Amino acid sequence: MSEDKINNTNDIVDSEKEDKDEYEKVCSVCRRPESKAGKLITMPGNMYVCSDCMQRSFDMINSNSNYDDLMKMMSNPSLGGMNIFMPGMEDMEVPKKQRIKKRKKDEKAKPIIELKDIPAPHEIKAKLDEYVIGQDYAKKVMSVAVYNHYKRVATDTMDDIEIEKSNMLMIGPTGSGKTYLVKTLAKLLNVPLAIADATSLTEAGYIGDDIESVVSKLLAAADNDVDRAEQGIIFIDEIDKIAKKKETRSRDVSGESVQQGMLKLLEGSDIEVPVGATSKNAMVPLTTVNTRNILFICGGAFPELDEVIKERLNEQASIGFIADLKDKYDNDDKLLSKVTLEDLRNFGMIPEFLGRLPVVFTLDPLDKDMLVSILKEPKNAILKQYKKLLALDEVELEFDDSALEAIAEKALEKKTGARALRSIIEEFMLDIMYEIPKDDNIGRVIITGDYINKKGGPVIQMRTV
Structure with missing residues (x-):
């Protein structure tokens, strides 16, 4: 040999x-x-x-x-x-995905981030600014909450003064950047992140994912290292879908009961979780994960919450000189920012659940200027991605201002926030991406507003010898 x-x-x-x-x-x-x-x-x-x-x-x-x-x-x-x-x-x-990393006996788990390495709130926000446009208030709140949480984890402050967890509830319309903010945050801090969808969660014993499956996903993201998982971040999206159903005669297995089941997770306790699976069964190993130092961030669009807020704000509308007009808040884009815990309770979230999410904040809907900025300013902006793709074919790609405005206007019509931008650009870039590799003489392509509005074609310039 x-x-x-x-x-x-x-x-x-x-x-x-x-x-x-x-x-x-x-x-x-x-x-x-x-x-x-x-x-x-x-x-x-x-x-x-x-x-x-x-x-x-x-x-x-x-x-x-x-x-x-x-x-x-x-x-x-x-x-x-x-x-x-x-x-x-x-x-x-x-299977390897079901193997659990050994925990060292009698050895205290080391924090993922040392106290001296935790970035200050203004540094966290500055990094978020590089990837997420607007939402200054939301980024400020998240920066402070995350900073305080990981200070608590790094110092393990459990003496006479016990610091509570900074679990968050973020409310904002679809496509406003909720998931993207959390992903960017986890990437910045280099901590395990699990993203779960609340719509798949059901009460124990029913078809669907068990409540513990959200912790199981975090364990998988931490490569089955329990110590790392116990200091990670869990983002539960579509949290508004587990609101208490009104006027229902059937058993609500994916609503209030799921909120009740999540209470122990949010507060912090030892949870038996399946390894490498979303539900417990005889062929899946179980391990114990303590959720005391896991940061939970819940997010949702909360449709019709604005109607609940309007109803509260219009309660004082009555006969008299100080009466409010019934339609006063109909065109208020920032109505969600006036939300209170009372409104969330009326929406269907139980008080015990809200009490374990002390940091509540809202995200603003995206306007035309913000959509234009999203197209070109972030580090991984959509336009930069397409420019890089065409640069590999040695072709320059440019979008003039009229094209950016036309794309933003079409995105506003779709009412799906920043998600609409990519689908619109994909549609108009399809023919260009298909035709460009055919001709090696093409040197530059300029996208105009007329092309986006289907009134003309892109400007194509040939290479100069």
Whole structure:
């Protein structure tokens, strides 16, 4: 055998050894990790069995009166072989996504971010400004809340004065940047992030994702490292969809009951979560995650919340000189910023749930100027992406001001916020991206407002020799 092959073989053996040392052993039958099941018995074929499963197997053998027939069945693969008393034996190897990283005994979990490395609120906001246009108030609130939260985590302040978690509730119309803000924040801090959708969550025992699945997703994002996961961020989108249903006669398994089930997660407690799956079952290992230092950010568009706010604000409208006009707030774009906890309760959120989300703020709807800025200013702006794509074909791409305004106007008509921008540009760039590679003589393409409004074509300039 050559020296290179020997070295490669040694590298594989070393990596497998490191892999085994890094992750916990899991019982091949009940799928409990060693930290839960106790010392595991090592068997041939990379198989591990806990003492409970081994004892149950022996009990089953002893309870069978016809021992000879049982042995014949065990030795015959066509009749199920070993599976008759150890179900799941055909799939001994635990998938990597279900392996749990070992936790060091008697060693305190180190914070993901040291106190000296936590960026100040103005630094966090400055970074968010590079990627997210507008929403200054929301970015300011998030910067302070995140700064305070990770100071709490880094110092583990649990003495006489206990600092509470800064869980957040963000309210804003679709496409205003809720998810993008959270993604940018997690990227900036380099912490594990899980994004879950509240619409898929249901009460335990019903079809859908268990409430603990949101923590399971964070564990997966942290590469099954429990210590890292316990200091990550969970963003639960569409939180308004679990509001208490009004005038319903059927059991509400995805509304108020989900809010009730999430209370212990938000406040902080030990949760049994499935590893590598969204629901608990016999073939999935479970581990314990403490949510005390996990930052929860909930977001939603809360449709019709503006009607609840208007109803409250118009309560004083009556006969007299100080009466308000009924239509006073109909065209108020910033009506959501006047929201109160009372409005959210009337919308269908239970008081206990709102009490565990102390930081509540709103995002502004996007106007024409903000949409134009979103097109060209952020670090990864849509226009910059297309310019880079065409630059690879050695072609310059330009958008004049009239084109940007026309795109922004079309996006406003769709009423889906910044999400509309990409779909509009994709539509108009399709023919250009298709035709440009055909002709090597094209040097520059200028997109005009007339082309966006379908009154003309793009300006194409040929290369100069």
